[in-house]
Amino acid sequence: MDASVDRIARPWGSRTPYDRHEPWPSRVDTFLADGIDADSVTDWVQAASILHSDGDAMDIAVVDGRIAGVRGRAVDRVNRGRLGPKDLFGWQANASSDRLTRPLIRRDGRLVECSWDTAMERIADRSRELLAESGPGSLGFYTSGQLYLEEYYTLAVLARAGIGTNHLDGNTRLCTATAAEALKESFGCDGQPGSYDDVDHADTIALFGHNIAETQPVQWMRILDRLAGGDPPRLLCVDPRPTRVAREAAVHLAPRGGTNVALLNALLHEIIRTDRVDHDYLAAHTVGFDELASEVAECTPAWAAGICDVPAARIEEAAELLGTADRLLSTVLQGVYQSHQATAAAVQINNLHLIRGMLGRPGAGVLQMNGQPTAQNTRECGANGDLPGFRNWQNDDHVADLARVWNVEPETIPHFAPPTHALQMFRYAEQGSIRMLWISGTNPAVSLPELARVRAILGQDRLFVVAQDLFLTETAQLADVVLPAATWGEKTGTFTNADRTVHLADKAVEPPGEARPDLAIFLDYAARMDFRDKAGGPLVTWHDPESAFEAWKRCSAGRPCDYTGLTYAKLRGGSGIQWPCDDGAPDGTDRLYTDGISWARPDDCETYGKDLRTGAATDADEYRASNPEGKAMIKAAAYLPPHEEPDDRYPFQLTTGRTLYHFHTRTKTGRAPQLNDAAPDVWVEVSAADAGALGLDEGDLVEVSTPRGSLRGRLRVTGIRTGLLFVPFHYGYWDTKAGSGPDGEVPGRAANETTVTDWDPVSKQPLFKTAAAALHLVERAHGEIAPAPTTTASAPTRHGSVPDTAGGPSAHVTEDTE
Amino acid sequence: MNGIDLTLRTLRGGECRLAAELLAAADRHRADHEVRHVATDLAHWSQEHARRLAEAGAGQEQAGEDTRAPGLAPDEDNPGLLLLRDLSALHLAAVENSLHWEMLAQAAQATRDEALLALASECHPRTLRQMRWTNTMIKNIAPQVLAVSPAG
Ligand code: SF4
Numbered sequence: 001m002d003a004s005v006d007r008i009a010r011p012w013g014s015r016t017p018y019d020r021h022e023p024w025p026s027r028v029d030t031f032l033a034d035g036i037d038a039d040s041v042t043d044w045v046q047a048a049s050i051l052h053s054d055g056d057a058m059d060i061a062v063v064d065g066r067i068a069g070v071r072g073r074a075v076d077r078v079n080r081g082r083l084g085p086k087d088l089f090g091w092q093a094n095a096s097s098d099r100l101t102r103p104l105i106r107r108d109g110r111l112v113e114c115s116w117d118t119a120m121e122r123i124a125d126r127s128r129e130l131l132a133e134s135g136p137g138s139l140g141f142y143t144s145g146q147l148y149l150e151e152y153y154t155l156a157v158l159a160r161a162g163i164g165t166n167h168l169d170g171n172t173r174l175c176t177a178t179a180a181e182a183l184k185e186s187f188g189c190d191g192q193p194g195s196y197d198d199v200d201h202a203d204t205i206a207l208f209g210h211n212i213a214e215t216q217p218v219q220w221m222r223i224l225d226r227l228a229g230g231d232p233p234r235l236l237c238v239d240p241r242p243t244r245v246a247r248e249a250a251v252h253l254a255p256r257g258g259t260n261v262a263l264l265n266a267l268l269h270e271i272i273r274t275d276r277v278d279h280d281y282l283a284a285h286t287v288g289f290d291e292l293a294s295e296v297a298e299c300t301p302a303w304a305a306g307i308c309d310v311p312a313a314r315i316e317e318a319a320e321l322l323g324t325a326d327r328l329l330s331t332v333l334q335g336v337y338q339s340h341q342a343t344a345a346a347v348q349i350n351n352l353h354l355i356r357g358m359l360g361r362p363g364a365g366v367l368q369m370n371g372q373p374t375a376q377n378t379r380e381c382g383a384n385g386d387l388p389g390f391r392n393w394q395n396d397d398h399v400a401d402l403a404r405v406w407n408v409e410p411e412t413i414p415h416f417a418p419p420t421h422a423l424q425m426f427r428y429a430e431q432g433s434i435r436m437l438w439i440s441g442t443n444p445a446v447s448l449p450e451l452a453r454v455r456a457i458l459g460q461d462r463l464f465v466v467a468q469d470l471f472l473t474e475t476a477q478l479a480d481v482v483l484p485a486a487t488w489g490e491k492t493g494t495f496t497n498a499d500r501t502v503h504l505a506d507k508a509v510e511p512p513g514e515a516r517p518d519l520a521i522f523l524d525y526a527a528r529m530d531f532r533d534k535a536g537g538p539l540v541t542w543h544d545p546e547s548a549f550e551a552w553k554r555c556s557a558g559r560p561c562d563y564t565g566l567t568y569a570k571l572r573g574g575s576g577i578q579w580p581c582d583d584g585a586p587d588g589t590d591r592l593y594t595d596g597i598s599w600a601r602p603d604d605c606e607t608y609g610k611d612l613r614t615g616a617a618t619d620a621d622e623y624r625a626s627n628p629e630g631k632a633m634i635k636a637a638a639y640l641p642p643h644e645e646p647d648d649r650y651p652f653q654l655t656t657g658r659t660l661y662h663f664h665t666r667t668k669t670g671r672a673p674q675l676n677d678a679a680p681d682v683w684v685e686v687s688a689a690d691a692g693a694l695g696l697d698e699g700d701l702v703e704v705s706t707p708r709g710s711l712r713g714r715l716r717v718t719g720i721r722t723g724l725l726f727v728p729f730h731y732g733y734w735d736t737k738a739g740s741g742p743d744g745e746v747p748g749r750a751a752n753e754t755t756v757t758d759w760d761p762v763s764k765q766p767l768f769k770t771a772a773a774a775l776h777l778v779e780r781a782h783g784e785i786a787p788a789p790t791t792t793a794s795a796p797t798r799h800g801s802v803p804d805t806a807g808g809p810s811a812h813v814t815e816d817t818e
Numbered sequence: 819m820n821g822i823d824l825t826l827r828t829l830r831g832g833e834c835r836l837a838a839e840l841l842a843a844a845d846r847h848r849a850d851h852e853v854r855h856v857a858t859d860l861a862h863w864s865q866e867h868a869r870r871l872a873e874a875g876a877g878q879e880q881a882g883e884d885t886r887a888p889g890l891a892p893d894e895d896n897p898g899l900l901l902l903r904d905l906s907a908l909h910l911a912a913v914e915n916s917l918h919w920e921m922l923a924q925a926a927q928a929t930r931d932e933a934l935l936a937l938a939s940e941c942h943p944r945t946l947r948q949m950r951w952t953n954t955m956i957k958n959i960a961p962q963v964l965a966v967s968p969a970g
Contacts, residue, residue: 137966166961417958427850431898432968462969614856616950617957643855757851764852 008807032069055497100484101513144441145372148493182346188600194365201363209335258642266304270319278357327363486511601630615761699781
């Protein structure tokens, strides 16, 4: 059946209800440019989404060498044909008239066009100078969560073994670092234990700080379809905002910012008190339970209620839900990862599953999620502050093994200290010891905390900045050399979503002008730098996506993320495949740890772990002593108050986050008309009680300020918890008169003008959720309304007080159900 | 004053000093954000230790006053070096406390003083965690600070 649905007004589309343990029915979503119908499409080219971490599989419609639309892939295990609003409309940004089409180089303070040769020689020259003058530690690379696996792997090889620098990280640091760290702390190794298919089987789904309706909209469709079918799951939602998830939840907890560990300890306390513990599982597969039991012994719901400001009775109900679940699926995202005690809290969610024995069976799983679409690949390939293939930098055998794969001496690969994390790289640049920073596919001048500081660092004369992107972003405007990159649809490669599903995205059209794939740029650099292996041959031996993929397979062989059973041919035509995929599992692996814990033995583990409070490293001997057999590790953590608390001057807590219609710093989604119109500018959410107390109302222009800076936006009154402000983080300055940052005329607009530079000591993920802020009226609404969607968590409390968000005819999408 | 009293007192002085030095370092290295926040958190442990030592009879007089504030050093324009110095001083101060906790625990066993043994076994592990943290931080930043000279 075909239906046409306004997918801005109804972002999750129509329901296809299904019963528990049944397969999720398909529904194929198609959106084609005006005037194009399926018959006029010359080619359908296989791809998947890179605008969130779902990995929705789709086909790109090509007409006369141009992208003309998209259609979901019904066969795919991840989305069964569905697409989210960003997938449906985001592709239009590829054809924007302001794409970068030629390299730019700074001359006399201004960026001017130049040839590729000039740009790349400048970068190679500067690299050689710095290597000679101050060594590899003076060069740093900061990459994305949006490139492809082949590109990260190539970058990791040239940075680690070519340059020999410790300074390589991805902006997945802002996004997924805590997920990775929490998995390593509990299971000794990264890798998502669960699968999206667990949604089909769970009887209870707990979403911790995870507004899945807006971050992974297609998996939310799956949950909605289960809720509409037989034997629906019960939902627990932990979120201070009135998200769509909260509305559907059996229990909704809206804790104060920065108190997740207190809340989780109380939930664990209740589960242990009522002995809803799987003692057989504990004995067979874990160490550390006694420590947890004693840590949470005093953490009663009444105790947590005082800290979290949620009723003790509600905490008891939540514990009851978790404790009586037969198949529990938990999912976790930024409400945990970007908040105070991030890793400690995420680990408590793993603990919940370990003590209840809720792992490795259909419906019983943990999804420590990603927001960035290709975050998983930075982790596997070692472009995020890990070594490739989940190798342990503290384990000499692992380093030697990597050196064998690359045919270099082990000493070539820096492993005297952990790979430098992004915020520390910026600190080194601030202090002048990192002197070249190559930024690919990301926009720190909007996405990092405390933007005035970030702009000052990037603007220094002594720092040579390379920016590789599609557009002249806020960051690129501060660079010394700008490289125009090709993107999704214009290049070929693979990427892996949050549940380990690998997809292939083929090139559909030519990139604009002289723009080049990121892989081609990195290969060009490696060739100019003439990086060699220990036999004198070239270090980087591949020359295109497929040969890069084959090289990566050799690096992944025998590791947890084994790709050796995959080929481009196998990924083409069918559906995505979950790693590990090798001789033993030629069709991939839906769940890890079905048979106990596999990668935590002292000789195998990816890390020896860290102190959950201080981040101090554990060494090999301690690890061996505490976990000789390589079981899952239950690690307790005491609650610690947040570092910044409201006071008289800054009476609110401030949190930032995402809206359904935009991705990251809006470089693409801001250029897709339907998405831009749905949420065209920044806004500020406040509770009805706080608005009333301050005499503020919908649409008033307000200023949010913290000790770091301020921004202005219009007010939206919502059901958010009192005492909390919310600002979406997507908005920067490229579409304002100011360009790269606020100026005399353009006030602050980016949420990160205000956020604090503080990070979780374990995962090094910055904390965007716990600043203290003040709120002031700038100007009355005079009939204006906040540019916030009404379809999502930013829905106004007073229904009908503002017009409903809708996309109109240009947002109509065909939905084809059987 | 017997040996145990003397050790209690010395340790209380050491914990007070470490707390003060951690807070001073947190303040001095405000732009090294991990140091700033973690050092502040860790100072609370030492403050608590000092309080409990006082309750255990380590006296009230002057213990916290001798804050040597290490690293208020000449090299103000190389914050990396300054940080390394401060971390080293913190580490050594924590090591000293650790040794005293060990002595106390031994003495408690010899005298079968349950209360003192409990105190030492609750507090000493946190001193060890303080040491591991300073050690990890030194290990992580030393290669950059010592081997890569900053541009002028
Ligand atoms: S914007 Fe989204 S995807 Fe990007 S870092 Fe933040 S959460 Fe992750």
